[in-house]
Amino acid sequence: MSAPTAGQLTIAGATVKLCETCGGAFVPRRSTARYCTSACRQVAYRIRRGAERDCGRWTARRAT
Numbered sequence: 001m002s003a004p005t006a007g008q009l010t011i012a013g014a015t016v017k018l019c020e021t022c023g024g025a026f027v028p029r030r031s032t033a034r035y036c037t038s039a040c041r042q043v044a045y046r047i048r049r050g051a052e053r054d055c056g057r058w059t060a061r062r063a064t
Contacts, residue, residue, distance in 0.1 A: 020044060
């Protein structure tokens with residue numbers, strides 16, 4: 001068994017990671033999991049592509 005990396009902890013034999021979006025702890029189904037839910041994964045993607053949230057909807061960031 002390898003040593004835990006940053007954002008990863010082993011408790012009672014289960015690996016617990018921290019979500020890169022919300023910071024919540026979760027038990028990943030895969031060793032490469034980065035997000036706790038698909039909603040956090042979508043938010044991270046939208047942030048990466050430069051979208052912003054306006055009145056509950058995601059829109060492309062306007063050029064200023």
